[in-house]
Amino acid sequence: MKIKDNVDVLVVGAGPAGSIAARVLAENNVDVLVLDKKQEIGTPKRCAEGIHSNVLDTVGLKPDPLWVVNETLGAIIYSPSEKKVEINFNDVGIGGYILERKIFEKHLAIDAITSGARYAIKTMALGVIKENGKITGVKAEHMGEEIKIRSKIVIAADGVDSKIAKSAGLNTTNRLEDYESGFQYEMAGLKNINFKYLHLFFGSEVAPIGYVWIFPKIKNTANVGVGILSSRSTPEKNAKYYLDKFIEDHPDIFEDASPIEINAGGVPVSSSIDTFVMDGLMVVGDAAQIVNPLHGGGIRLAMNSAKIAAEVSVNALKENDFSSSRLYEYERIWEETDGVRVKKLLKVRAFLEKLNDKDFERLADILGAKDIINLSNANYKFLFRLLLTKAPKLLPLAKKFLV
Ligand SMILES: Cc1cc2nc3c(=O)[nH]c(=O)nc-3n(C[C@H](O)[C@H](O)[C@H](O)COP(=O)(O)OP(=O)(O)OC[C@H]3O[C@@H](n4cnc5c(N)ncnc54)[C@H](O)[C@@H]3O)c2cc1C
Incomplete structure (x- = not known):
């Protein structure tokens, strides 16, 4: 099949982030192409497949027995x-919910294609095309053939080993x-x-x-x-x-x-990359290292960051402005929403990392179910009161990392 060589938005990666971005863009009549190096979307999985129900609400999905298996x-x-x-x-x-992720990812792609997006699988992005400091597309390899695809905006949704952000010049080292x-x-x-x-x-x-x-x-x-x-x-x-x-x-x-x-x-599981945007480029999901630092779950954050990036792209395209300062709106919205929570969760992680087995035993004695949910939602004010009365030895650590 012929792959388009010029589109408005080129998404690299057909994981949860890439396919949500593609669906939102296509729903807004944007000409969008998604590349994925895999020959079958969703396979192999790298995931334990567990999500909270609110993950689906975030991107307007209803649980479907085809891909919710438990x-x-x-x-x-x-x-x-x-x-x-x-x-x-x-x-x-x-x-x-427990997903059958291989099927879930295929369904996200089907939804995006049904909305008007195009996909090119077995197509490996090799790096960005950069002209006068602006990202204007991607070089890729499709079944032995090297191709160039131009676009007004590239969305890098190529996961934890992202080549795109790095090839554009963003610092992705960890x-x-x-x-x-x-x-x-x-x-x-x-x-x-x-x-x-x-x-x-x-x-x-x-x-x-x-x-x-x-x-x-x-x-x-x-x-x-x-x-x-x-x-x-x-x-x-x-x-x-x-x-x-x-x-x-x-x-x-x-x-x-x-x-x-x-x-x-x-x-x-540490903080995300320094910045998510450049002229003509937005980085989303695992590629931007946006993951819950406490439990490592990233599907919700990936899909939500992609949704925000796609919505900002729609307006940037209307204004014909693909500069980093226009696209920065995505990063700002993320920082003000999920970013706030992720920053607090990093503090909880830093505190928990310092605990030994004895401390964990003590916490198991004193924390109830609601306390654990509160901690995992980065609501930890209650902990100071609890530690003061029930585990004062841990209070200095909590003050050091959670204040
Ligand atoms: C062992 C393990 C267990 C996990 N368990 C959970 C869990 O239970 N719940 C949860 O919420 N999260 C879990 N996660 C995290 C979750 O899998 C990720 O956060 C999520 O997949 C991020 O989605 P994404 O779309 O950003 O990236 P990905 O899902 O990684 O998708 C990236 C896509 O880009 C494609 N790609 C990469 N490079 C290129 C290239 N150069 N050219 C073209 N295509 C490319 C890949 O083929 C892939 O399809 C787990 C992770 C691991 C490793």
Whole structure:
């Protein structure tokens, strides 16, 4: 199929961010083309596939049984000694879904195409075209052929390993301390767990500065994975080591289980890249390192940043102004909304990173379900009062990182 060589907006990456941007643009009659290097959208996945129900509301999606494969009622948090704190989602007014992400991503693309967007798969963007300091398109490779596609705006939605932002000259470098290294098996044959709950295990022996998750899918299957801080990973003790050890240590759950898929990937859990825009360029989702720093979930933030960027593009196109100062509106809106929360969550993360296993045990004793939800929503004022009366030893740390 012939790929257009000139469009208004060129989106690189057909993940959740790219396809939401494409749909919003197409709904506004913008001529938009999406490139993805994959030969099949959504595959392979790099995801545990868990989201809150509000993730879909953010971008006007309704849950569809074609891609929501499990509805979760809550989460169980396990301390290092496996003391449990149970969170019932109903009590805190949220719902939980487990996606079949490969199908979810395809449906996002179908929605965008139905709205008028065009897609070119198996098309790898090699770098931006830069003229007089402005980004005016992308060089790409499609099935052995090198092509150039011109556009008024490029939206880089090419994920955590973004080439586009870097090739444009934005600083995307991260330190090892800024990444969680993830490793996951999708497994069948699990037993003795509640399949309506997410299960999250903490502890320095389980996952240094991270956690192990079991996110149940259909029948007796689940995504079983681990994230550890990349700087704690060694050749002998990497994320795979911790996951395999966890599985070995829990024969009650895993003795009859086998993997049906392996996934690995990095999650940027520090602050986002310095700026999201240049003349003719906007960076969204994981490419901008916009991820929830507490749990590493990024689907909602990716889709919302893409929606904002697309809405700003629509107006920039009407005004025929693609300068960084015009496109900066996207970054400003993000900073004033999700950005505020992400900054607070970074503080919560910095506080939690300093805790040892004993501290986690103490927290498991004193934190209730609502407290954990509050913390994960970056509402942590209550913590000072609680620590003052129940764990005063932790108060100086809380004051250092959370004030
Ligand atoms: C192990 C693991 C588990 C996770 N679990 C969860 C979870 O349970 N819930 C949650 O909310 N988040 C989770 N995340 C994070 C989540 O997957 C990301 O935040 C989300 O995918 C970001 O979406 P995106 O569209 O920005 O990027 P991506 O989903 O990474 O999409 C980027 C797209 O760009 C394409 N691409 C890349 N480079 C090029 C190129 N040069 N040319 C053309 N195309 C290109 C890729 O093929 C891909 O399709 C997890 C991440 C990992 C690693």
